[in-house]
Amino acid sequence: MAQRVRRSGGTGTAQRGKRRARDNDGILPVLAKAVRELENRAQRGQVDAAKFQAVALQVRDERARIKADTSVSDAQRDTELRRLDGIATILAQTAARQPSLYLLLAEDAEASDSALRLKREMQVAGGLAPDPELEKPRTPQTVAPSERQVVPRSVAAAQLANPFLAPDFGDAEQQRPTQRRLAGWELITPLLNSFENASPGAGSCMQLPEPAPSQLPSKLELMPHQARVITAAAQGHRTFLLADEPGLGKTAQALLAAQAANAYPLLCVVPSVVKTNWAREVALWTPSRSVTVIHGSGETIDGFADIVVVNYEVLDRHVGWIATHGFRGMVVDEAHFIKNKKSQRSQHVLEIADRIRQRLPRPLMMALTGTPLINDIDDFRAIWQFLGWIEDNKPGPQLMTALEKTGQTPADRGFQPAARQAVIDLGIVRRRKVDVASDIPARRIADLPVELDVATTRSIRNAERELALRLVQRYDAAVAARAERSDKVVEGIDHELVRRVVRSELKDADRSSGENVFAVVRRIGRSKATLAADYAAQLARNAGKVVFFAKHIDVMDAASELLESRGIGYASVRGDQSPRERQRNIDAFINDPDVAIAVCSLTAAGVGLNLQVASNVVLAELSWTNAEQTQAIDRVHRIGQTEPVTAWRIIAAQTIDAKIAELIDAKASLAARALDGSGEEIASSADVQLEALVGLLTEALADRRA
Incomplete structure (x- = not known):
C-alpha cells in the first residue's frame, strides 16, 4: 500500500x-x-x-x-x-x-x-x-484485449523445435448420423428439458468400467469411484463432464485420466486461486510429468512442459499460441465459470477447444464442476459445447448419431428419457458423497439467528420498508396505466404484474433514488460482521480451526480487526492478493497451529481449495446462489475429512436475510432433480434476488389489503 x-x-x-x-x-x-x-x-x-x-x-x-x-x-x-x-x-x-x-x-x-x-x-x-x-x-498497455496476446519465448522455442503439428486423424471416429429422422427438429431445448424434467430416481452417471489396477506414487491410493474414471479413459473414452459432488477428488481423477490417455501436452484452465494447488497436485499424482504455470505474460513458463496451467483471467493474452500448441487434452476446472457464453473467458475456452478438435478429432476433454447448475438448466449449454457434444444450437455428430439410434423424435413420449441417457452416455459422471464416500462424516447446515442492536435493526427495517414502498408505487402506477388502456380488472394481487414490476426494479436498481436490494443486503452483512467473527472466535477456542466466509471486503476487514484485537491468529484469503501471498496464507492456516481462523472471500476462496483441517464453517453473509454456498462448505467437507462438518449460517433476525436463506435452500432442488434423480419439485429458476423482492412486494400488498 x-x-x-x-x-x-x-x-x-x-x-x-x-x-x-x-x-x-x-x-x-x-x-x-x-x-x-x-x-x-x-x-x-x-x-x-x-x-x-x-x-x-x-x-x-x-x-x-x-x-x-x-x-x-x-x-x-x-x-x-x-x-x-x-x-x-x-x-x-x-x-x-x-x-x-x-x-x-x-x-x-x-x-x-x-x-x-x-x-x-x-x-x-x-x-x-x-x-x-x-x-x-x-510496458504501457493501451491496446485492445484482442491485441494483448503474447507468445512467450519458451513457447516459441518449443514450437520451432516441433514445427510440423499436422492434424492427427488416425484416432478419429467418424460419427455421422446414419438416418435423417431428426432433420429439421429443434433438439437443444428438448435435450435440456430431459434433465429439468427427469423422472424421480433417474441417475446421471455414465456406465463406468470396474476399476483396473494403476501405478501410483508410493503411499497414494485411489478410491474406487476415482479409479473407474481413469479406467474409462484408459479404455478410450475421451469426453467427461466430471460433476461429482465437491470434495470427491476431481483434480486427481483428471490428472490420472490424462496420464492413462497419454493426453500430453495437457492444458488446464483453472481459477486463479487454485493455480498453485494444481501444480502441487501434478507433482503429487503424476510426478514424472513436468508442469508450468502461466502468470501474466508468461515470461517464466516452460514451453516444453507436459502440463500447462493457466487461469481464466489471463487466458486472453495466450489464446493465440495455446490454440496452435498441439495440446492433446484440455481440462476446464470449475467449469460453471464458462456458463455465460457471451463472456470473454467462455468464448476463449470454446475457441481453444474447437481449435484442438480441428487438429485432433478425439482429444481428452474434461469439464470439472461440482455445481454445474447455478441458476438455470441452460447452464449446461456452454459446458456441452466445450466438450463437443453440441455445436451452438444443434447436437454434434456423435450426439446426433445417438439420438437417431433412439428411433424417436421430440413428439414421441419416450424421446426425453432416451435423449437424456444419450447425453449421459457421452460422459456425464455424477457421484454423491453418500454413495461413494460413506466414510466422509456427515455435514449439516445450522442457521444461527442473531439480534442486531436496536438502532441497526430499525435502520435496516426502514430501508426495507422504503424499498417495499417504492415497489408498491411502481405496482400501483402499472395498475393505473393498464386501467387506462383496457377494462381488464384483476381481483386481489396480480402476481404476474408483481413479477414484471420486480424485474423492472432490478433492471433499474443502480438508478433508483433509494437503496436497492443489493445495498440493503450488503448493509445487513456489515451489521453482522463482528457478531459472526465473534462466533467464529468462540468456535476456534472450543472446537479447533474455523473457516470464515464473507462476500464483501469490508465484512472481511471488520472480522479481521476483531480477531486481531483479541489476539487470535488468522489468515486471510482474498482476491486482491498475489497468488504467492494467497498460497502462503492458505499454507499457514493448514500447517500453523497458531493460525486458528481462515477469513476467506466467497469469490476468491469458495472454489478449488482443500481446507479440511477445519470442520466448522461460518457463513457471515448469504450468497445469492445455493451453488456458491455449497462450494464454500465443501472446501472443508471432502475426502480426508475425519470430523462431522457444520456450516453455521449467520442470519440477521427480523430482516430480509431469513427470506434469502429460505430461497437459497429451495434453489438446491434444481441440481437435485436434474442430476441426482431427486423427486423434489424444482424451485423457480429465477434469480434469488427476483424471488426475494417478489416476496417483499407481495407481503406489502397483502398488508395493505388487510
Whole structure:
C-alpha cells in the first residue's frame, strides 16, 4: 500500500486558506477529479476501463489506510471515509451505465498494466510514495484485449523445435448420423428439458468400467469411484463432464485420466486461486510429468512442459499460441465459470477447444464442476459445447448419431428419457458423497439467528420498508396505466404484474433514488460482521480451526480487526492478493497451529481449495446462489475429512436475510432433480434476488389489503 509523504507548508496563511489547502491536498482530491472525469466521459458514452479500475483500486487502498491510521481523530477519519464513499458512489453510478465495468470491481479481477500505471500516477500526484510493485518497469498497455496476446519465448522455442503439428486423424471416429429422422427438429431445448424434467430416481452417471489396477506414487491410493474414471479413459473414452459432488477428488481423477490417455501436452484452465494447488497436485499424482504455470505474460513458463496451467483471467493474452500448441487434452476446472457464453473467458475456452478438435478429432476433454447448475438448466449449454457434444444450437455428430439410434423424435413420449441417457452416455459422471464416500462424516447446515442492536435493526427495517414502498408505487402506477388502456380488472394481487414490476426494479436498481436490494443486503452483512467473527472466535477456542466466509471486503476487514484485537491468529484469503501471498496464507492456516481462523472471500476462496483441517464453517453473509454456498462448505467437507462438518449460517433476525436463506435452500432442488434423480419439485429458476423482492412486494400488498 502506498505510504503518505509529508509535505511542509508555508506560514502566514489565513486559517480559512489553511483549511482549503488541506482539503485540496493529498490523494482524495486527485481521486475526486479522476472520478468526475470518468463520470463525464460515461455520460458521453465513452468508457475508460483502465482509469475506472485504477480509481477503484486506490479507493480500496485508501479506505484501508484511513481505517488503520491511528494518528487521526475519529472525526477526521469519518470525514475522509465519507469523501471516499462519495467517490465510490460515483464509481457505482458509472458502472451502471456500462455493466461490464462491474467485472473490474470483483475481488479476483486482475489489474491491467494500464490501470496500475494510472494508479501510480495518481499516487504521485496525491503526494504518496508509490507502491513498491508499481515502481517496477512496465510496458504501457493501451491496446485492445484482442491485441494483448503474447507468445512467450519458451513457447516459441518449443514450437520451432516441433514445427510440423499436422492434424492427427488416425484416432478419429467418424460419427455421422446414419438416418435423417431428426432433420429439421429443434433438439437443444428438448435435450435440456430431459434433465429439468427427469423422472424421480433417474441417475446421471455414465456406465463406468470396474476399476483396473494403476501405478501410483508410493503411499497414494485411489478410491474406487476415482479409479473407474481413469479406467474409462484408459479404455478410450475421451469426453467427461466430471460433476461429482465437491470434495470427491476431481483434480486427481483428471490428472490420472490424462496420464492413462497419454493426453500430453495437457492444458488446464483453472481459477486463479487454485493455480498453485494444481501444480502441487501434478507433482503429487503424476510426478514424472513436468508442469508450468502461466502468470501474466508468461515470461517464466516452460514451453516444453507436459502440463500447462493457466487461469481464466489471463487466458486472453495466450489464446493465440495455446490454440496452435498441439495440446492433446484440455481440462476446464470449475467449469460453471464458462456458463455465460457471451463472456470473454467462455468464448476463449470454446475457441481453444474447437481449435484442438480441428487438429485432433478425439482429444481428452474434461469439464470439472461440482455445481454445474447455478441458476438455470441452460447452464449446461456452454459446458456441452466445450466438450463437443453440441455445436451452438444443434447436437454434434456423435450426439446426433445417438439420438437417431433412439428411433424417436421430440413428439414421441419416450424421446426425453432416451435423449437424456444419450447425453449421459457421452460422459456425464455424477457421484454423491453418500454413495461413494460413506466414510466422509456427515455435514449439516445450522442457521444461527442473531439480534442486531436496536438502532441497526430499525435502520435496516426502514430501508426495507422504503424499498417495499417504492415497489408498491411502481405496482400501483402499472395498475393505473393498464386501467387506462383496457377494462381488464384483476381481483386481489396480480402476481404476474408483481413479477414484471420486480424485474423492472432490478433492471433499474443502480438508478433508483433509494437503496436497492443489493445495498440493503450488503448493509445487513456489515451489521453482522463482528457478531459472526465473534462466533467464529468462540468456535476456534472450543472446537479447533474455523473457516470464515464473507462476500464483501469490508465484512472481511471488520472480522479481521476483531480477531486481531483479541489476539487470535488468522489468515486471510482474498482476491486482491498475489497468488504467492494467497498460497502462503492458505499454507499457514493448514500447517500453523497458531493460525486458528481462515477469513476467506466467497469469490476468491469458495472454489478449488482443500481446507479440511477445519470442520466448522461460518457463513457471515448469504450468497445469492445455493451453488456458491455449497462450494464454500465443501472446501472443508471432502475426502480426508475425519470430523462431522457444520456450516453455521449467520442470519440477521427480523430482516430480509431469513427470506434469502429460505430461497437459497429451495434453489438446491434444481441440481437435485436434474442430476441426482431427486423427486423434489424444482424451485423457480429465477434469480434469488427476483424471488426475494417478489416476496417483499407481495407481503406489502397483502398488508395493505388487510
